[in-house]
Amino acid sequence: MRGAVVYRIDVVNANLEYFAELLTRDHFSLARACFLIAQDEYPEVEPESWMPRLMHMAEVVRSRCPADAFAEQKVVALNHYLFQELGLRGNTEDYYDPRNSYLNEVLERKLGIPITLSIIYIEIGRQLGLRLHGLSFPGHFLVKLKLNRGNLILDPFAGGEPQSERDLRARLKPVLRDSAADRLEHYLAPASSRDIIARLLRNLKRIYLERGQYDKALTVMQRMPLVVPESAEELRDRGLIYAELDCFRAAQGDLENYLRRRPDAPDAMEMHAKLVELKSASARLN
Secondary structure: OHHHHHHHHHHHHHHHHHHHHHHOOOOOOHHHHHHHHHOOOOOOOOHHHHHHHHHHHHHHHHHOOOOOOOHHHHHHHHHHHHHHHOOOEEOOOOOOOHHHHOHHHHHHHOEEOHHHHHHHHHHHHHHOOOOEEEEOOOOOOEEEEEEOOEEEEEEHHHOOEEEOHHHHHHHHOOOOOHHHHOOHHHHHOOOOHHHHHHHHHHHHHHHHHHOOOHHHHHHHHOOHHHHOOOOHHHHHHHHHHHHHOOOHHHHHHHHHHHHHHOOOOOOHHHHHHHHHHHHHHHHHHO
16 A cells, blocks of 8 residues: 555656646647646546547648638637537536536536636647637636737637627626726736646636635645746645645745745734644644
């Protein structure tokens, strides 16, 4: 049994090392990063087995487009294939099911949330030569297609439906002050690949925390410092989860690191008090 545990730790560490190396590349595959994340919940998932599936999907769409097809024609073909033929759709019935955030499950169940459906859309569309970028739009992830004469905003959660300026402003109003909605262009800047992966991980983190599944939340949070090393808040959050799981020394290390980086944080006094508790709890174990 001990040997099995050591083997599992080695596998996890190798996964994180590969994940960290992938993130250093200028243009890394979003799908490949997502399949590595999926290994946390589905150890049998191998990116090398799943990536050809996406390539095949792109080939199917390419075979249906004229050699000189315009970007808009490719979008029509892509939408028809993904959302009508394959039946990919947004999971409106159980939006917060964690399976919606794992790309292997999305492809198998044909159910996802805006960000995972967008990642599939971007991965396949880019293979078709479409200049697609993710948009970390407040409350609802979207995709932007760059055209020579402007941009087209698409919603893969709604079958790739184009979004008008009026649609976008309407989306902003429920989640932002009305005055902020006037600055629409601010929210149409392309998200970096790291930003997209960070948003996906934060979705999973929130879902597991709300379910009280702290062990799974912690597994997700182990990746966050690799994706957003500048975020001290992620260290704080991980430290608090370590504390929930009675990993007192690990919790202490993260919170001390957080306070070193954010000595004037609004919650600094609260975190100092938490450290006193952790040191006391750790001392009782010795």
